[in-house]
Amino acid sequence: MMGSFYTLSPLTIQLILSSLRCNLPPLSSEYTKDVGSKSHLVTANPSIIRQRFQNLLWSRKTFVDNMKIYNHSYIYMPAFSMKTGTEPSLRVYYTLSDVGANQTVLFANPNFLRSIGKFWKSRGIHAKRLSTGLFLVSAALGLCEEVAIYGFWPFSVNMHEQPISHHYYDNVLPFSGFHAMPEEFLQLWYLHKIGALRMQLDPCEDTSLQPTS
Numbered sequence: 001m002m003g004s005f006y007t008l009s010p011l012t013i014q015l016i017l018s019s020l021r022c023n024l025p026p027l028s029s030e031y032t033k034d035v036g037s038k039s040h041l042v043t044a045n046p047s048i049i050r051q052r053f054q055n056l057l058w059s060r061k062t063f064v065d066n067m068k069i070y071n072h073s074y075i076y077m078p079a080f081s082m083k084t085g086t087e088p089s090l091r092v093y094y095t096l097s098d099v100g101a102n103q104t105v106l107f108a109n110p111n112f113l114r115s116i117g118k119f120w121k122s123r124g125i126h127a128k129r130l131s132t133g134l135f136l137v138s139a140a141l142g143l144c145e146e147v148a149i150y151g152f153w154p155f156s157v158n159m160h161e162q163p164i165s166h167h168y169y170d171n172v173l174p175f176s177g178f179h180a181m182p183e184e185f186l187q188l189w190y191l192h193k194i195g196a197l198r199m200q201l202d203p204c205e206d207t208s209l210q211p212t213s
Contacts, residue, residue, distance in 0.1 A: 063092075
């Protein structure tokens with residue numbers, strides 16, 4: 001499947017996923033103790049391709065080098081849900097295909113994304129757009145027998161009132177009013193309380209919970 005892309009519903013790949021990550025996060029040695037290094041599926045927001053890699057007009061080698069850390073992961077992109085996402089998504093596909101990269105590009109089914117958006121809106125999440133994290137958790141709940149999530153804390157201080165960054169690798173905040181992170185957190189916390197998923201909020205001190213892979 002090297003160099004191939006697919007437009008799939010999530011169930012098509014349900015048997016081969018175990019580690020899912022959002023928006024091309026860094027997995028360098030300074031972070032792996034906390035976040036692990038293994039990936040099976042990584043989302044790539046088209047805005048990241050435009051902003052971080054100049055829409056792959058001048059940064060193809062830099063992009064390909066950055067992708068190597070994800071090994072044989074699937075790269076999951078919303079190519080057809082918005083017009084602005086189509087060109088960056090196709091550029092990612094052709095860039096990785098041209099160099100024979102190990103990653104395989106998957107294009108999200110736009111009907112699936114619309115259905116997820118409508119579902120969460122009916123549950124009280126009112127925002128211009130859902131976060132990538134909530135889309136990914138929603139997909140995982142349909143793919144996996146057990147789902148554990150880490151890093152979905154939307155506040156600027158942790159439960160011990162210590163300041164924390166928005167992401168583990170930077171403190172870049174979403175545009176004001178674009179996402180409804182606290183509302184999303186409450187919905188995920190409810191799913192945690194009823195046992196639909198496991199939300200890890202404290203450090204993974206139990207060795208059985210640590211992301212060693």
